[in-house]
Amino acid sequence: MRSFASFAGLAAFLLAGSQLAAAHMEMSFPPPFRSKSNPHATNIDYSMTAPLSNSGSDYPCKGYHVDLGTPAGAPTASFAPGGTYNFTIVGGAAHGGGSCQASLSYDGGNTFTVIESIIGGCPLNSNYDFTIPSDAQAGQAIFAWTWFNQIGNREMYMNCAPVTIGGGSSKREIKERAEAFSARPQIFQANIGNGCATLESSAVEFPAPGPDVKDNGGPKQPPTGSCGAAAAPGGGSGGSPGGGSGGGAPTTTAAAPTIPATTVEAPKPTTEAPKPTVQPPRPSNSVPPKFSTRPGGIFITVSEATTLSTATKTASVAPPANTGSSPSTPSTGTGANTGPCTDEGAWNCIGGTAFQRCASGQWSAVIPMAAGTSCTPGTSDTLSMSGRRRAMMMRRRLSA
Secondary structure, eight states, X not given: OHHHHHHHHHHHHHHHHHHHHHHOEEEEESOOTTOTTOTTOSSOOTTTTSOOOTTOTTTTGGGGGGGTTSGGGOOOEEXXXXXXXXXXXXXXXXXXXXXXXEXXXXXTTSOOEEEEEEXXXXXXXXXXXXXXXXXXXXXXXXXXXXXXXXXSSOOOEEEEEEEEEOSOOOHHHHHHHHHHHTTSOBOOOOSSSSSEEXXXXXXXXXXXXXXXXXXXXXXXXXXEEOOOTTSOGGGSTTOOTTTTXXXXXXXXXXXXXXXXXXXXXXXOOSSOOOOOOOOOOOOTTSOOXXXXXXXXXXOOOSSSOOOOTTSSSOOOOOOOOOTTSOOOOOOOSSSOOOSBOSSTTOEEEETTTEEEEEETTEEOOOEEOOTTEXXXXXXXXXXXXXXXXHHHHHHHHHTO
């Protein structure tokens, strides 16, 4: 009897451990490629919380950046140079936090330039502010969130989202921005078979964090091994001979090895970039947006007008009235709702071609329906969709 009880206890412990390991964290905004929160995704990955392969075979973006340029890779957010926004992290296992970076790629994922480094305490919160550099180029880009956990297996996590960067489009301005942007460091890579590793029980101190850094305190150490010319001398404690001080790329083969930032110049478009609809910067004293926790559906910010550029026409939504105003009148299906709302989690289908949701007491920005699908106009608890088989599947998920 005693042995059976011991076996049952061990089984329960192992099951709990496996569930915790499977949880991890993922970026929900901006919606990444193939994420369940991405309205354009056609091949959804329900294990987005998993880390990259320790061999580096799926770096970058778990390989999902190949969707860029296809309908499934349409932009899910628009940002303006100089504007302050936030990315959102969800999940159930933060592994003591760690260090994160936000990066942009303008060459389809071949290189990523760091725009924000957070050392320690990431991702212990849900929302993290970042600023699009004023020298960021206009056009289509990939926004990447990378995370190096503090406790547990030595891993690298990475989610990537297709975005649009607004701003000036003259050839001279594009050239000036590209030259300034290229001075920023390249993304930090470790624990993916490239000869560079992070140390457990401490947040990694990025060798080249860039000019925009947030240090949340706590224990931190530089990486160990061959981490590029910018790594700390000796590569931290226990580093391999010459690790971090010899300069150059990692000594082992890996996809897209780390390159010193000063040797990489961002691409210079030869044609004028379009002027996409730009999400207005959030005021610095505003409260970070909250997200609906109602099961199913899509997480949508309520304090930022996120623009999905694949729509043939972007719906114009008036800014919400002050919080003291009365709730808006429910939609009849012919227009968008604005301002406060009381039916938390309700959906509003606009003309069958776009939709929005009541989240955190406010009506969200308008999001266009995916190509080939439509919804039933009006306000209801579920978003009734019709069209392709994929749309029917989404309907079941959204109304679950």
